[in-house]
Amino acid sequence: MIDEDLVAGHRQELRRGTVVLACLLALRTPGYGYGLLKTLETAGIPSDANTIYPLLRRLEERGLLVSVWNTDESRPRKFYRTSPQGAALADRLLAEMNDLTASLHALNGGTPHDLAD
Amino acid sequence: MTSLTDRYLAAVLRGIPERQRADVEREFRSSIEEAVQDRTAAGEERLAAEKAVLEAMGEPSRLAADLAGRPFHLIGPDLFLVYRHILVMLLATGVPIVGLVVAALKLAGGGDYWDALAAGVGGAWNAAVHMVFWVTATFAVVERADAMRGARDEVQKASRQWTVDMLPALPNVRVGAGEMVGELVTTSLTIGGILFLQQPAWFTDERGDSIPLFNPGLWDGWLPILIAVLVALAALQVMAFVVGRWNAVLAFVHAILQVAFAVPVAWLALSGALINPAFAEALGWPALADGTGPAMLLLAAAVVGITAWEIVAVFRRAGRSAASDGRPVTSGSA
Numbered sequence: 001m002i003d004e005d006l007v008a009g010h011r012q013e014l015r016r017g018t019v020v021l022a023c024l025l026a027l028r029t030p031g032y033g034y035g036l037l038k039t040l041e042t043a044g045i046p047s048d049a050n051t052i053y054p055l056l057r058r059l060e061e062r063g064l065l066v067s068v069w070n071t072d073e074s075r076p077r078k079f080y081r082t083s084p085q086g087a088a089l090a091d092r093l094l095a096e097m098n099d100l101t102a103s104l105h106a107l108n109g110g111t112p113h114d115l116a117d
Numbered sequence: 118m119t120s121l122t123d124r125y126l127a128a129v130l131r132g133i134p135e136r137q138r139a140d141v142e143r144e145f146r147s148s149i150e151e152a153v154q155d156r157t158a159a160g161e162e163r164l165a166a167e168k169a170v171l172e173a174m175g176e177p178s179r180l181a182a183d184l185a186g187r188p189f190h191l192i193g194p195d196l197f198l199v200y201r202h203i204l205v206m207l208l209a210t211g212v213p214i215v216g217l218v219v220a221a222l223k224l225a226g227g228g229d230y231w232d233a234l235a236a237g238v239g240g241a242w243n244a245a246v247h248m249v250f251w252v253t254a255t256f257a258v259v260e261r262a263d264a265m266r267g268a269r270d271e272v273q274k275a276s277r278q279w280t281v282d283m284l285p286a287l288p289n290v291r292v293g294a295g296e297m298v299g300e301l302v303t304t305s306l307t308i309g310g311i312l313f314l315q316q317p318a319w320f321t322d323e324r325g326d327s328i329p330l331f332n333p334g335l336w337d338g339w340l341p342i343l344i345a346v347l348v349a350l351a352a353l354q355v356m357a358f359v360v361g362r363w364n365a366v367l368a369f370v371h372a373i374l375q376v377a378f379a380v381p382v383a384w385l386a387l388s389g390a391l392i393n394p395a396f397a398e399a400l401g402w403p404a405l406a407d408g409t410g411p412a413m414l415l416l417a418a419a420v421v422g423i424t425a426w427e428i429v430a431v432f433r434r435a436g437r438s439a440a441s442d443g444r445p446v447t448s449g450s451a
Contacts, residue, residue, distance in 0.1 A: 032148075033144060033148050034147075034148040034151045034152055047172060048173065048174075049148070049152075049174045049184065050173075050174050050175045050179070050180050053144070053145070053148075053180075053184065053185075054180070054183040054184045057137075057184060058186065063291075069143075075147050075150065075151065076143060076147055077147055078140070078143070078144045083444075
């Protein structure tokens with residue numbers, strides 16, 4: 001019987017690196033913080049407010065996201081959008097993710113050579 | 118909106134740079150409000166909803182540090198090894214030296230041996246507290262300050278350029294901090310013992326003055342010299358620790374100092390000049406001071422024997438240390 005806490009810890013570790021990729025992919029359609037949280041949750045990649053807001057600011061600082069305040073509606077919202085640079089990074093990371101998945105499947109099946117080409 | 122959100126935001130904003138505050142407050146206020154409304158729309162009571170939303174966002178100071186990109190640690194993994202190394206070096210060398218100097222100054226200033234001991238221990242403790250505090254404070258600043266990013270990168274780069282040449286010697290070759298501190302304590306106790314035996318309270322003469330164990334005439338010549346040799350041996354031990362091992366040069370100096378201690382002591386003992394005859398008299402064992410008596414013969418033999426053994430032991434370690442990195446003893450592996 002495997003300890004559920006242990007599973008949860010490793011699961012979180014595994015998912016941690018994917019939050020950036022998820023944000024960059026999701027925000028190719030502009031979105032604001034709270035909306036993004038719901039989008040990610042619906043997509044099956046739930047995250048916390050205290051992870052997402054600081055992350056959005058860091059990504060914006062590095063020029064991977066651009067932001068604009070939308071004050072047209074009753075509630076002002078800060079909209080973020082993935083920059084061209086951010087989109088390029090997302091492509092690379094997605095390719096990496098797919099490679100990793102393929103490698104892991106190969107390890108699991110025990111025939112990595114078949115997947116090399 | 119209620120005071121809970123205001124208090125939460127105030128606590129968050131306190132911890133982030135001025136220029137970010139307005140933007141963060143605006144974004145968070147609208148997000149919190151929207152999250153609360155989603156919950157009340159689902160039938161939750163307003164106050165309970167607000168509580169739940171804020172608690173899910175976690176401790177404000179933690180969130181603020183995250184927003185400002187500040188580390189959650191005092192000294193992080195990049196700096197920790199360098200920090201520990203510097204601290205250990207400073208403590209192992211500086212603390213005993215400060216303690217000895219403070220105690221010596223107290224003695225020179227006319228204090229008795231208990232005063233000197235108390236002053237030495239107090240001085241060593243003060244030195245240790247200051248070293249730990251200032252080194253830690255400096256590293257904590259380097260870890261945080263944006264202006265220190267350059268220094269941080271330098272340390273990081275330097276500590277990552279590791280090669281096998283930096284491997285410490287094996288334990289039987291290496292001169293460790295514990296060994297050095299042990300030697301310094303032994304030396305201090307020896308010097309303290311010599312000073313103490315100058316006026317022990319065991320026997321007094323007819324004027325009521327205490328009778329010293331060592332020949333009082335020696336204070337004009339040999340005893341200060343022997344104490345100086347002991348201090349030099351302690352300093353040499355510190356050098357061996359700083360270098361990390363005994364090399365040929367250090368072992369040679371060590372041998373000279375050991376001889377400089379043992380030969381005068383043995384000669385003084387055998388010539389009957391070491392022990393105060395009045396002390397031997399008062400003890401009821403006049404032969405103690407006699408250079409041809411069994412006590413002095415035994416003492417001279419013990420001093421010569423121990424010294425020879427120490428010299429050989431250090432040369433052997435220097436030889437092993439040279440062999441462990443493939444260099445001959447005589448090349449001086451410092």
